[in-house]
Amino acid sequence: MLEKKEHNYEKAVLVGLVTKEQSEEKLQEYMDELEFLAFTAGAQVHQRFTQKMSQPDSKTFVGSGKAQEIREYVHANEIGTVIFDDELSPSQLKNLERELEVKIIDRTNLILDIFAQRAQTSYARTQVELAQYEYLLPRLTRMWTHLERQRGGIGMRGPGETEIETDRRIIRDRISLLKEKLKTIDKQMQTQRQNRGKMIRVALVGYTNVGKSTLMNALSKSEVFAEDKLFATLDTTVRKVVIGNLPFLLTDTVGFIRKLPTQLVESFKSTLDEVREADLLVHVVDISHESFEDHINSVHQILTEIGANQKPMIMVFNKIDAFAYEVKEEDDLTPSTRKNISLEEWKRTWMAKNKFPTVFISATSKENFPELKKLLYEEVHKLHIARFPYNDFLFEYFDDEETTS
Incomplete structure (x- = not known):
C-alpha cells in the first residue's frame, strides 16, 4: 500500500468483486489502480475487501455477510469512506449508506472528484460540472442524506454541497444550461483549431x-x-x-x-x-x-x-x-x-x-x-x-x- 501521512488523508477502505467476467488477478490490478485513484483524491486506504460472486448483489453490491464484515471494520477503525471499484446503482448506494452508515463512493464518483480537483480552466470546470450533475441526477434522493449532514471531502466537491433544496427540475435546467455553454465553447474551440x-x-x-x-x-x-x-x-x-x-x-x-x-x-x-x-x-x-x-x-x-x-x-x-x-x-x-x-x-x-x-x-x-x-x-x-x-x-x-x- 502507498505510504502517506495519516493526518492529511481521509481514512478509507476499498471493495471489489471477483466475478465471471473479472478474475482475481484482474481485480487486484483494478484495486491497485483504485488505491492510486483514492490517494490522488486525498484518501489513505486502510484495508481491501474482496468477494467472489457470479454477479454483483442487486441490493448492496456485496453479499450480506461481507457487508456486515465491512460494517464492523469501518466502525471499529473509525473509517469514514468506503470506495467501491465499480459504479453503483442509486438503490445500491442508498442501501449501502443505510447498512454501513458511512460515506459511500464508487469508482465513477471518485474519478469525477479528482477531475473536480484538477480542473483549472473555466472550460474544464464546466465539463466536470456537467458530468457531476449527470451523475447526481438519478442519485438525488440518496445525495440529500449527505447534504443534510453537510459533510465535505472526497466525492462531495462540486455541485450541490449546500443546496439542500435542489430538486430534479433545477438540476435538469442546470444540465441544459451547461450543455448550451459547452456548445458555445466548442464552436470557439473549433474556430481556434481551424485558425491554427x-x-x-x-x-x-x-x-x-x-x-x-x-x-x-x-x-x-x-x-x-x-x-x-x-x-x-x-x-x-x-x-x-x-x-x-x-x-x-x-x-x-x-x-x-x-x-x-x-x-x-x-x-x-x-x-x-x-x-x-x-x-x-x-x-x-x-x-x-x-x-x-x-x-x-x-x-x-x-x-x-x-x-x-x-x-x-x-x-x-x-x-x-x-x-x-x-x-x-x-x-x-x-x-x-x-x-x-x-x-x-x-x-x-x-x-x-x-x-x-x-x-x-x-x-x-x-x-x-x-x-x-x-x-x-x-x-x-x-x-x-x-x-x-x-x-x-x-x-x-x-x-x-x-x-x-
Whole structure:
C-alpha cells in the first residue's frame, strides 16, 4: 500500500468483486489502480475487501455477510469512506449508506472528484460540472442524506454541497444550461483549431500517468504541469514544435483510464475532438507498469469509441529508465512470465511485429530522444508531403538538439 501521512488523508477502505467476467488477478490490478485513484483524491486506504460472486448483489453490491464484515471494520477503525471499484446503482448506494452508515463512493464518483480537483480552466470546470450533475441526477434522493449532514471531502466537491433544496427540475435546467455553454465553447474551440494554420497536428494520447505531459515538456521546452498522480492535467495544451526545420503542432490531452465514466466521455467531447482531428497520434505507454498491455488495449478501445482508431500512430514506450524485471537463473527451466522478461525480450515479442512505428524512450532522462525525434520528423514529413506536395523542398531533417517551441 502507498505510504502517506495519516493526518492529511481521509481514512478509507476499498471493495471489489471477483466475478465471471473479472478474475482475481484482474481485480487486484483494478484495486491497485483504485488505491492510486483514492490517494490522488486525498484518501489513505486502510484495508481491501474482496468477494467472489457470479454477479454483483442487486441490493448492496456485496453479499450480506461481507457487508456486515465491512460494517464492523469501518466502525471499529473509525473509517469514514468506503470506495467501491465499480459504479453503483442509486438503490445500491442508498442501501449501502443505510447498512454501513458511512460515506459511500464508487469508482465513477471518485474519478469525477479528482477531475473536480484538477480542473483549472473555466472550460474544464464546466465539463466536470456537467458530468457531476449527470451523475447526481438519478442519485438525488440518496445525495440529500449527505447534504443534510453537510459533510465535505472526497466525492462531495462540486455541485450541490449546500443546496439542500435542489430538486430534479433545477438540476435538469442546470444540465441544459451547461450543455448550451459547452456548445458555445466548442464552436470557439473549433474556430481556434481551424485558425491554427495548415501545420500538421500531432496529439499525445495514452493511459493516465504514463508521462505524456513530461514528454510534452521535453519536446516543446514548455512547462506543462506534470505530477506522479492520476489525471495530473485535464486541460488540453497545444504547443508549436520544430524538429529539424519542420514545424508542427503538438497537443497534450487528458489521460484515459479503464472503466472511464460515460459522463466524462460525453462532457469532454471537445477535448477528445483534439484527438479526432489530429493528423498523427503519439500513443505513449508506461512500459514499467506491469499492466501496460491492458493499458494499450484500453486506449485503443476508447480511440475506437470516438472514431480515431484508424489514424496514423507512433507507439512510444516510455519510462525505460524505470523498467525492472526478475533475472532468471541459467538453469531455471520454469516458463518465462511477465515479471522476468527483459526489455530486450519484450522488443522481440509482439512489439517487433507492431504495425505502428515504435520507439523506446525515457522522457525524464531523454534516453533515445534522437531516435524519437527522427521518427516524429519522418511521420510528420510524410503527412506534410501528402498535404503540400510542392513545399517539400523547404524541409530537411538534421540531427540536432534544437527543438523549439
